[in-house]
Amino acid sequence: MPELPEVETTVRGLSQVLTGEKIIEVKVCRSNLRRPIPYDIQERLIGSTIISFDRRAKYGIIFNDREDALIFHLGMSGRWKINPETIEKHDHFILKTENNRCVSLYDPRRFGSLDLIKTKDLLIWPYFKKLGPEPLTGDFNLEYLKSRLARSATSIKKLLLNQQVVAGVGNIYACEALYQAGVHPERSGNSLNKQEIASIIEAIKEILQKAIAEGGSTLKDYARPSGELGYFSAQFKVYGKEDALCECGATIERSVMGGRSTFFCSSCQK
Known part of the structure; x- marks a missing residue:
């Protein structure tokens, strides 16, 4: 299972190519991974601009200019691909941007997840609410x-x-x-x-x-x-x-x- 370093590396890699990009297409290739993908994810993401990235525990977070946070978990086998040459069977979620960037979430075992919540609700989101401190911060002392x-x-x-x-x-x-x-x-x-x-x-x-x-x-x-x-x-x-x-x-x-x-x-x- 990807742990903190793998998720941090993923977030940094995505940030380099997607920060400032306007999303023009969202394709949901299946309705669920570990849990259902939000039904309104296309409506809320298309037309928005990605402004920043973050990580919490083993979750990556993508923020847009509509005060939404797209939260991903890579599960056991998930990874993002940048500008994939072909879209494969297990590419379950695809984002395309105005400047011809394309990223896909590839997850053969489907233990990962995608959630979309308001940025203001991050601290009270059930999966974050009870998490302990980040190990690379001063709070872990x-x-x-x-x-x-x-x-x-x-x-x-x-x-x-x-x-x-x-x-x-x-x-x-x-x-x-x-x-x-x-x-x-x-x-x-x-x-x-x-x-x-x-x-x-x-x-x-x-x-x-x-x-x-x-x-x-x-x-x-x-x-x-x-x-x-x-x-x-x-x-x-x-x-x-x-x-x-x-x-x-x-x-x-x-x-x-x-x-x-x-x-x-x-x-x-x-």
């Missing part, structure tokens, strides 16, 4: 995370995947951050000391920033809007490396936590 973990017997890995604790961190980057911080993924939140929590925060911020710089991580379906792959996967230390040797010489292990594969080194992570 030692005082905050220490208070969230203090009374929780849940494993730190599960807590990092809880979008109400921290928004946008997914399985890949949780595994990599815990490895860098030297914290075992099965440790309970309330067992962590101040130094360990600080190390986790630092690792999350550093790894997410590195991943964004590398265009995210391509595993199966993800690619940037330009078609380029994400290269951070070449820097994985533990994710997807079951039975490989860790840098310390021990064997990387895999377990399933909350239905998700978790990769770690028992020698390096305590």
